[in-house]
Amino acid sequence: MKIFITGGAGFIGSHLVDKLIEQKHEVIIFDNLFRGKVENIERHLTAKSARFVNGDIRDFDALVRKSAGCDVVFHLAAQSNVMGSVTDIDYSFETNVVGTYNVLKAAQKNGIKRFVFSSSRESYGEAQTVPVKENHPLDSKNSYGASKVAGEKYCQVFQSMFDMEVVILRFSNVYGSRDFGRVIPIFLDDVKTDKDITIFGGKQVIDFISIHTICDVLIDSITNREAAESPTNVGSGTGISLFELAERIKNLVKSGSKIIVEPARSVEVVKYIASLERYNKVFDIKINPDPLCDLPKMIE
Numbered sequence: 232m233k234i235f236i237t238g239g240a241g242f243i244g245s246h247l248v249d250k251l252i253e254q255k256h257e258v259i260i261f262d263n264l265f266r267g268k269v270e271n272i273e274r275h276l277t278a279k280s281a282r283f284v285n286g287d288i289r290d291f292d293a294l295v296r297k298s299a300g301c302d303v304v305f306h307l308a309a310q311s312n313v314m315g316s317v318t319d320i321d322y323s324f325e326t327n328v329v330g331t332y333n334v335l336k337a338a339q340k341n342g343i344k345r346f347v348f349s350s351s352r353e354s355y356g357e358a359q360t361v362p363v364k365e366n367h368p369l370d371s372k373n374s375y376g377a378s379k380v381a382g383e384k385y386c387q388v389f390q391s392m393f394d395m396e397v398v399i400l401r402f403s404n405v406y407g408s409r410d411f412g413r414v415i416p417i418f419l420d421d422v423k424t425d426k427d428i429t430i431f432g433g434k435q436v437i438d439f440i441s442i443h444t445i446c447d448v449l450i451d452s453i454t455n456r457e458a459a460e461s462p463t464n465v466g467s468g469t470g471i472s473l474f475e476l477a478e479r480i481k482n483l484v485k486s487g488s489k490i491i492v493e494p495a496r497s498v499e500v501v502k503y504i505a506s507l508e509r510y511n512k513v514f515d516i517k518i519n520p521d522p523l524c525d526l527p528k529m530i531e
């Protein structure tokens with residue numbers, strides 16, 4: 232298949248590119264390098280099966296030109312960071328809302344039937360009860376979550392108005408190699424240099440999921456019929472407190488780092504655990520009961 236991946240030079244996108252190339256698909260990676268890196272994908276660029284376009288999803292014409300002839304769109308490009316989205320609310324709106332609309336419209340114009348959208352647990356905001364089911368109100372707490380809710384709504388509108396099948400996946404916190412600036416890579420960098428680990432608030436409970444599971448689910452979404460029926464959570468279904476995470480990372484690295492607690496940041500969700508009830512009906516990909524199972528691989 233010929234596959235168009237927005238945000239394909241980023242953390243999740245570049246791992247997805249690795250797997251798609253391994254499975255002999257042809258990929259067009261469309262990324263403005265806002266946070267992505269060419270080094271994440273460059274080993275594929277000498278082959279005919281991968282092409283990189285330094286493009287911006289705010290540019291509708293470029294999207295139409297570059298996605299022509301593709302069979303599937305994975306839409307991953309975004310301001311993917313909660314704090315970044317709060318600091319520059321305009322960029323997150325223009326990229327995550329208008330950009331998502333542009334990617335959908337370009338796909339529809341080019342007759343692309345399958346569209347996979349990376350949404351987030353941030354769509355729910357603060358959970359009324361955990362584990363959180365997909366029918367929980369979408370009460371996003373910050374501009375990142377709001378932009379994902381808007382993206383989801385446009386996906387659903389395109390699905391109902393046009394001949395498109397749209398898969399909406401609400402990821403929990405994804406971790407793995409090549410990521411940076413998020414809690415696990417930050418803690419890892421701290422412990423490797425015996426720097427203190429800073430926890431904001433201290434009450435957070437987070438549902439982590441390995442990049443490898445996420446990529447398997449994304450690839451399955453190319454053909455999975457039920458997945459296009461309504462949004463699906465993709466997480467581990469297990470909550471880990473930030474203290475537990477910090478201790479586990481310290482023990483793995485045998486670090487002497489101390490844990491420092493700073494005041495909570497108001498835009499951050501305190502507790503999230505995904506309900507996997509729908510996931511287990513829709514996907515056959517097994518989730519490891521230990522959400523941090525792939526942590527040791529990040530230390531090697």
Ligand SMILES: NC(=O)c1ccc[n+]([C@@H]2O[C@H](COP(=O)([O-])OP(=O)(O)OC[C@H]3O[C@@H](n4cnc5c(N)ncnc54)[C@H](O)[C@@H]3O)[C@@H](O)[C@H]2O)c1
Binds near residue numbers: 267326405406
């Ligand atoms: N990593 C997570 O824990 C997580 C959780 C839930 C949802 N998601 C979603 O999954 C997707 C991928 O996330 P990620 O972790 O790989 O983040 P990432 O920041 O590594 O990847 C996003 C990519 O989008 C690109 N991009 C940003 N603005 C763009 C624009 N205007 N035009 C073109 N490209 C642009 C960036 O350069 C980057 O390569 C995002 O949509 C994110 O919101 C991620």
